[in-house]
Amino acid sequence: MTDPTLREEKSKVLVVEDDPAMMVALRDILESAGYAVITASDGRSALQALEAEVPALILSDISMPVMDGIELFETVRKDPRAAAIPFIFLTARGTREDIFAGKSLGADDYITKPITSQELLAAVSARLQRSHELMLIQLQTAYKASLRALANAIEARDSSTADHVERVNGYAQALAVDLGWDEARRNGLEFGAILHDIGKIAVPDSILSKRGPLTDEEWAEMRRHPEVGRRMIANIPYLAPAVPVVLYHHERWDGKGYPAGLSGEEIPEEARLLSIVDTFDAMTTDRPYRPAIHPSTTYETILDAAGTQFDPQMVQAFARCWARGDIQRVMGGAAKSSHQVPTG
The missing domain is CATH 3.40.50.2300 (Response regulator)
Incomplete structure (x- = not known):
């Protein structure tokens, strides 16, 4: 319209x-x-x-x-x-x-x-x-810049997740290109990647930066963030494509994820894709409770989780991107960060 x-x-x-x-x-x-x-x-x-x-x-x-x-x-x-x-x-x-x-x-x-x-x-x-058309492009660029600023401000509450949003979007776009998604779909995915953890604004700092294991009560609080994020953006029309990503990116292929316990193809494709790249970035980044895991080890872990935690076809796309060096190139932009293990 x-x-x-x-x-x-x-x-x-x-x-x-x-x-x-x-x-x-x-x-x-x-x-x-x-x-x-x-x-x-x-x-x-x-x-x-x-x-x-x-x-x-x-x-x-x-x-x-x-x-x-x-x-x-x-x-x-x-x-x-x-x-x-x-x-x-x-x-x-x-x-x-x-x-x-x-x-x-x-x-x-x-x-x-x-x-x-x-x-x-x-x-x-x-x-x-x-x-x-140019006006709409400029507005969309401005929206993305504002959303990135908000997302990065939320991530800044936890120093271990510096540049997490940018890397996750970089990995996600690489997989989307491999899968042949068109520009409109990749654009919606970008909004989802930027905003996937926006619900963490409601999670206390004491939980986000805790160095030891979370208690059951703290895990319950952490697992609320997808639903909180969904409510934050649900009534913004141009962010509609991001809603499934924000809400379902912690679901698992075997149905053991959260918040809805969806399984297999019940999980929206964009959320299945983001689940892999979000996990990869989390594992290869220093966290308060553990040091970063080497990318090659993390890659093997992702492959092993095909059919249980992750959609097997999405894992295959991730493997193709890895073989071409697409994932490593995104990591290379953050290689100087003290929070991420270099690829070499």
Whole structure:
């Protein structure tokens, strides 16, 4: 479903044209297609219009009095508020040199007169669609950065888990690529990897950093963190793909895990995948109650647990990634950490 705020922004197009007849024609075409049109007769008037409101797209002639389209474009690109607005040059000067000059400046498109209504609307629609896609990518990047900051702040409560989130996501992405998962699915997995232990915010520091074995009561407290994590993100729509990972990454293939005691294919695939890489990272990292285990030993332990703790097919994917060196490369980014055993 399209975000209504994006529809509203899409309706605003600033048309800069000094020919009154052409201005009327452009305005009529765009308004008939549902766009709200802001008009200006030259570059200077266009800048004044930009002061009042920021449009979704600028459609500008090049040859105009007072301030031409080239100068307008250069000025707009220097304005932080307007620098990202898609900019289309519309002009009667259609030589290859003119087109190259317009595009070399960084304009999004360059179309020549005369132009049909279909050509105009297609150009405007394509540039707005691309602008919206870039906006969503930027928002998603910002979301991930914020979530990483939160997850790392939680992990920082236990010094033994420094960089755990980044490594687990690195391992998880390697397995997902091996399994042929598409970008959308890998993206959801990334959210799950970032947030898988977010529920530990409710676990007391005394339990997280305890050097000896946990009591039954302390284990019960620790095992609450998947459900706590699920509740924290359950009502955030864009995090929906992460919910099964957060809730079920401690389930076991043989049904002896928690919190629901699921077994086999009852466990969501993403959670089955993350279970392996989370365990691998935990074992190869110093913990308050034991030193790190060598990666090669941990790898053999993972293989031995296929069909009991782990999904055999996921273990096979892990083994392929290990054979290619994918796992070792992720570890290499943390090899200087005093908390993790080097791969060599």
